[in-house]
Amino acid sequence: MQYAEILHRCFRCGYCKLPGNYVDFNCPPYQAFRFETYSPGGRMWLIRAWLEKKIELTDRLQEIIFSCVSCGNCVAHCTFPKFKDQLLLAFTAAKEELVNGGRVPPAIRDCLTRLTQSEIERFDNQDYLFFVGDVGAFDARGQEIARSVVHCLSKNSISFGLLGAAEISDGNEAHAMGETELFHHLAGENIQKLNALGVRQIITLSPHGFHVIKNEYPRLGGNYQVFHYSQILAPALQKATFRADLPPLRVTYHDSCYLGRHNQEYGSARKMLGAVPGLELVEMERSFQNALCCGGGGGNLFTGIIDSRLDTAARSRVREAVASGAQVLAVGCPQCAVMLADAAKVENLDRQLEVKELSEIVNSRLASQYSTNNG
Amino acid sequence: MKELYRELVTIVGPEYVSDQPEERYIYSMDPGTMPPAAPDLVVMPNSTEEVRRVIQVANRHRIPVVPLGAGLVLSGLSRALHGGIILDMKRMNRILEINEMSRYALVEAGTSQGMLQAHLKKHHPGLKHSAPDAPPVATIAGNVSIHGSGHLSHAHGFHSDMLNGLEVVLPTGEVVRIGSCATSDFWFARAPLPDLTGLFLGWAGTTGVITKLAIKLYPNYRINDVGVFVCEDPELVPDILHRMTGTQMAEDITAWMSPKPDWARGFLHCNINYGANSREELVWKRNLIRASVKKYIDRKIAGFMPLPTAMKAPFLDVPGRILTRFADVRKGGGFEYVGAIMPVELFPAAYRQGLEIAEQTAVSYSLGARIIGVNHCMMFFYAYAFNRADDADVARAQQALEETNRAVVNMGGIPWKAELPAQKEIIRKMDPNMLALMNRIRSVLDPNGIMNPGNWQVD
DSSP states (O other): OTTGGGGGGOOOOSGGGSOTTOSSOOOHHHHHHOSGGGSHHHHHHHHHHHHTTSSOOOHHHHHHHHTOOOOOHHHHHOSSTTGGGGHHHHHHHHHHHHHHTTOOOHHHHHHHHHTTOOOOOOOOOSSEEEEOHHHHHHOHHHHHHHHHHHHHHHHTTOOEEEOGGGOOOOSHHHHHTTOHHHHHHHHHHHHHHHHHTTOOEEEESSHHHHHHHHHTGGGGTOOOEEEEHHHHHHHHGGGOOBOSSSOOEEEEEEOOTTTTTTTOOOHHHHHHHHTSTTEEEEOOSSOGGGOOOOSOTTTHHHHOTTTTSSSOHHHHHHHHHHHTTOSEEEESOHHHHHHHHHHHHHTTOTTTOEEEEHHHHHHTTBSBTTBOSOO | OHHHHHHHHHHHOGGGEEOOHHHHHHTTOOSSSSOOOOOSEEEOOOSHHHHHHHHHHHHHHTOOEEEESSSOOSSOTTSOBTBOEEEEOTTOOOEEEEETTTTEEEEETTOBHHHHHHHHHHHOTTEEOOOOSSOTTSBHHHHHHTTOOOTTHHHHOOGGGGEEEEEEEOTTSOEEEEEGGGTSSOOOOSTTSOOGGGGGSSSTTSSOEEEEEEEEOEEOOSEEEEEEEEESOGGGHHHHHHHHHHHTOOSEEEEEEOSOSGGGTTOEEEEEEEEESSHHHHHHHHHHHHHHTHHHHHTTSEEEOOOOHHHHHHHHOSSOHHHHGGGGTTTSEEEEEEEEEEOGGGHHHHHHHHHHHHHHHTOEEEEEEEEETTTTEEEEEEEEEEETTOHHHHHHHHHHHHHHHHHHHHHTOEEETOOHHHHHHHHHHSOHHHHHHHHHHHHHHOTTOOBSTTTTOOO
16 A cells, blocks of 8 residues: 555644644544544554554444545644655555455445536536536535536636536545546546647636646646636626625635645635625634534545534534624535535524525625626 | 443443444554553543443443543553453543633543643633643643643642542542532632542542543733753753742743754753743843853853744744654654653753663653752653554663663652553552552442553552
């Protein structure tokens, strides 16, 4: 297994479980299960024990390995320089080892199978390619969000098209689940189509797609300028006009791991919200690099390994959002939107807290429903 | 065991009981060098009532119970030496009360140092608690129960000295409150009642399960600073420490000696951490500390190291992340230390002994001492790094630790949170009547011998 040589270097000091300000646990699987086995250090020691044949590969060990949501909190807060950069790579390598051996939980297998399917309608021939991604294509809530973002981009005169039915999964979840061959297949097909169409600039709906196309596709021959839609809308909205007759709204923003910790993009979403008069942006206790993951990454939105537990990261996150005094929890990721909206219902907080995607908030406050200074 | 499992599930729920090999493996050891000892079950209670019921079930089944905080003691005290249940307390992590006026915090036993620190910073910025050098996931109860020390220990003593009261589930299942909380709603002090907290401090979890505790809080200075006093001769250190602590200006004084980084090799450093609410007060304190060791500065045999701001930052970090990084010295993810509680006058001998053992056993080392109280004693640490993937290296560290423990006891010190071999060294030298009293107390408290058996016992 790749990175097997670093596993013994984890001291299990536990910094990886926390945000930088120590307010609470910040590792979604550990938050959900609370056994040390589900912490990054515990997982690391178990993988080593498995490779050294000190323990058997059981269903539970598979679950422990696949429960990592790839949020990157451990990488951000591990105290050992250099070693920390390889933590997530080691976890993904362990997943890959399981995938290659055909020893994955059924939920992971089903999820990986679905990634090869697509039902999106086709658009094309614009300045940007808008990449919808898995949740925007398959999930009903994701589709709503995709439509809202498309609307917002259109009304701000952004010229874009879609791969449509030709778009298949961006492969990020396959990559995070260690299915490297499937990832290479998916990415390869996308790259072939994108290159054939002469695509140079891509806007993604999902931070997951943003991350993988920006950071992994170049190694496979896919070199594009990649933007998350918030990076396009943030400057465009500075010229927009908004309704002045609406009551003020207190909003808190949930940093997506794939925009924030993985790509250091913290500003655009806040800039989008800042452009809207009447919105008061309040920060949660864990934000920016300390943000708590929603728990949906690494395929967990689809596999449900984490969200079947009593106290999940998503539930903790909506409680934290309510504690901040916000009426709306804004998200820039369809996966986060699904995870957090579900959590708000389970926590019985959905009357106090609305989980809304960024463009939905913006669209609801534009001067006329379908007009801005630009469009 | 199946029946026991079912009973535990009815108490804490199926989500929080495991008899699976993965949990049994991970909970069989801590990051130190002690060999693994696997529990049969891991249980995570969420309330005192759940702890009480688990203890009752364990008594009925005559099965051991080992309470666990963050599992960072490094000396293997939370291993299930005779199997049984590991009681992982970290779900019980609520901060129940901060009393601003009487300056105390009441917390559940699984509350971490980091969580309390963050809570105080946000809601009570004028207050702080004494944090150990352990990572922030370390629990407050765990550290108090082992007589830990921390960044206010020069000013206020051991963390067990800062304890106001306890709630404990006894080995027979009764819930007991000790301290002012036994007769009052306020957890303000252990006095004036008979101080029974000692029944649960230093016993390595062999006398009960702490479920709540109140600790003292202290005013948080607006400005914090650090000075580093350096000399080469270990014989001077006791007097230097005596003079500095005599000023009572600092909150924390820690001596350290390490071959890495290169600039530190061969020198003895004393970090003096102090705080103030104004620049004037800070300068006044600094001058008093300097004046206390002027004699050495004038003779040019010791002096304060010039410290740029960037260099001060790691010394002001609470807890100090840099200390954890010692585990990576051999790129092997491991270190363990003997923390010897001993009088300060033993510093030169302790230092020489540490160097000698490190040289003989060829281990990577770091030595140091935290002053407890106004030079009342010190926790002299002998930290040895090892490569977890190299059995020979681990064995070298184990040998160094055992030799150090023996040397410490022979010198007149006492290993802190002692590993099993060190416990035996201590017992060897202990007044036999004290040992007999310990055994009598335990037999009364724990007639079925279920609490962390194997610790503080003679074979």
